[in-house]
Amino acid sequence: MSEATLTGAFTSGTVMISGHGGASIEAYTSQVADPAPRGGVVVIHHLPGYDDATKEIVRRFGHLGYNAVMPNLYWHDAPGAAPDDAAAAGRAKGGIPDDRLVGDVAGAAEYLRALPNSNGKVGVIGYCSGGRQSVLAACSLPLDAAVDCYGAFVTGDPSSVQGHPMRNITALYDKLPDLHCPLLGLFGADDHYPSPEHVEELEQLLAKYGKSFEPHSYEGAGHAFFMVERPAFRPEAAKDGWERIAAFFGKHLS
Amino acid sequence: MCTYITENIDVTGSGKGAEGWFALTEGTVYFDHPVHADAEHTLNIDLRNPGRGPGARVAVELTADAARALAEAILKTLDAVPADLLEPPAPARAA
Numbered sequence: 036m037s038e039a040t041l042t043g044a045f046t047s048g049t050v051m052i053s054g055h056g057g058a059s060i061e062a063y064t065s066q067v068a069d070p071a072p073r074g075g076v077v078v079i080h081h082l083p084g085y086d087d088a089t090k091e092i093v094r095r096f097g098h099l100g101y102n103a104v105m106p107n108l109y110w111h112d113a114p115g116a117a118p119d120d121a122a123a124a125g126r127a128k129g130g131i132p133d134d135r136l137v138g139d140v141a142g143a144a145e146y147l148r149a150l151p152n153s154n155g156k157v158g159v160i161g162y163c164s165g166g167r168q169s170v171l172a173a174c175s176l177p178l179d180a181a182v183d184c185y186g187a188f189v190t191g192d193p194s195s196v197q198g199h200p201m202r203n204i205t206a207l208y209d210k211l212p213d214l215h216c217p218l219l220g221l222f223g224a225d226d227h228y229p230s231p232e233h234v235e236e237l238e239q240l241l242a243k244y245g246k247s248f249e250p251h252s253y254e255g256a257g258h259a260f261f262m263v264e265r266p267a268f269r270p271e272a273a274k275d276g277w278e279r280i281a282a283f284f285g286k287h288l289s
Numbered sequence: 290m291c292t293y294i295t296e297n298i299d300v301t302g303s304g305k306g307a308e309g310w311f312a313l314t315e316g317t318v319y320f321d322h323p324v325h326a327d328a329e330h331t332l333n334i335d336l337r338n339p340g341r342g343p344g345a346r347v348a349v350e351l352t353a354d355a356a357r358a359l360a361e362a363i364l365k366t367l368d369a370v371p372a373d374l375l376e377p378p379a380p381a382r383a384a
Contacts, residue, residue: 082293083322113343119324120343123335126295127317163322164293193293204293259322259329267329 044068045097047090052106052146055138060110062143063090065097072154074179074288075147077140078105079161079168082130084122085109088264089162099281101288102150106139129203131164133171140172156288158216160280161186163259167207173218174210180287182219182280185258187228190236211240217247219283221276223256223269251279295319304336304347311345314338323350332356 047065054060063085067073076096080089085107096103108131109121116124125131144157158180161169166186173181183189189211193204218241222234229237234250241248253260253272260269261276296318304313316336323331331350338345351359367375 081322083324086324116343119348120346122324123317123337123346123348124339124343126319127297127315127335127337127339129295130293265322265329266327 041068043098043100045094047094047097050104050146052104052142054106054142055111055135058111060139060142061085061107061114062104062146063093063107064102064104064146065093066102066150067097067100067152069100070152072152073100073102074154074156074158074284075102075104075144075150076284076288077143077147077157077159077172077178078103079136079140079159079165079172080105080108081161081163081165082122082126083119084125085118088262091263092162092261095277099284101284102147102153104143104146106143108136108139111135131168132203133168133205136168137172137175140168141176144176144178154289156180158182158284158288160184162261163187170207170214170218171210173216174207174213176215178216180216180219180284181214182221182283184221184261184276185223185226185229187233189229189233190240191229191233208240211237211246212244214241214244214246217283217287218249219279220248220250221261221272221279222250222252223258223260223272224252224254225257228258249279249283251276294321300336302336306345306347308344311338311341313347314340320353324348326350326352328352 045065045067050062050064051059052062078093093103093105109125112125113121147157156179159169159172159178160182162184166183167189169181170183170189188206238250256269256272259267260272262268298316300313300316302313303310313336319333333350336347
């Protein structure tokens with residue numbers, strides 16, 4: 036290798052991809068320069084939107100050697116708007132419909148499979164509301180691996196939170212028998228949504244259905260412990276979590 | 290968690306956004322992760338006019354204590370206003 040050779044390079048930027056119903060939607064991608072075949076990762080952002088913190092996660096997957104793409108799930112509601120304005124518009128309409136989410140993840144997965152250095156395998160990862168959506172996608176689409184980072188209401192009762200009705204959101208009990216791929220779950224032991232009881236229920240159900248599930252709960256961590264710019268950030272849990280994600284995708288997407 | 294808890298209301302009035310003043314038509318109130326505030330969750334208010342595009346929005350992200358203080362201040366202020374000032378304008382009558 037010469038001194039001028041750049042290794043480990045990846046390019047990140049915004050593209051348009053085909054989403055739910057064939058609609059053209061915005062997405063943020065990191066693509067590895069090395070032509071050797073590799074897996075891809077669909078990143079699902081949290082309910083507040085297609086933000087800088089989640090774009091940083093997409094770039095992290097490029098650094099780890101994966102092609103990655105994050106569809107802007109609010110593009111349908113407000114195409115071309117600033118991400119926070121689009122999230123507000125989506126929220127006012129009642130949030131992201133499950134079928135639309137599945138369509139957007141399907142389009143993102145196809146985008147990754149069509150890249151010249153794709154090995155045909157695609158995983159999905161989501162954070163917070165995206166954790167639930169990652170499981171939903173893995174139950175609905177032929178994906179190869181899925182990671183749920185503290186997604187509420189995979190199990191549990193969304194009909195009330197502190198007595199308040201939750202709209203447009205359902206648990207995934209009826210979907211879990213259809214889980215297509217191994218699932219890694221990363222949770223905070225101090226989280227209430229999902230609580231340790233919710234995680235235990237998920238573990239029991241997936242064992243009953245004969246599904247591969249690796250749950251890990253971190254003591255001293257609550258919800259959103261990966262978010263480096265938030266008070267909830269827990270460095271030890273986030274560091275260990277990233278190592279588990281790398282090992283999990285390394286095993287199932289190679 | 291992303292709470293999904295959302296209240297939608299109709300709004301009459303005006304707000305000042307990134308491009309100046311505009312008429313408001315609706316509001317959304319929710320408790321969730323903020324975009325900017327230094328807190329894990331905040332009470333978020335969007336006052337919007339979707340007819341003018343998604344950018345026609347006045348947004349605040351308040352801590353729960355600040356949001357309660359604001360709500361109480363609003364109600365205290367309205368309670369102190371003479372009732373006749375709160376009635377809608379009477380329709381114009383023919384002379």
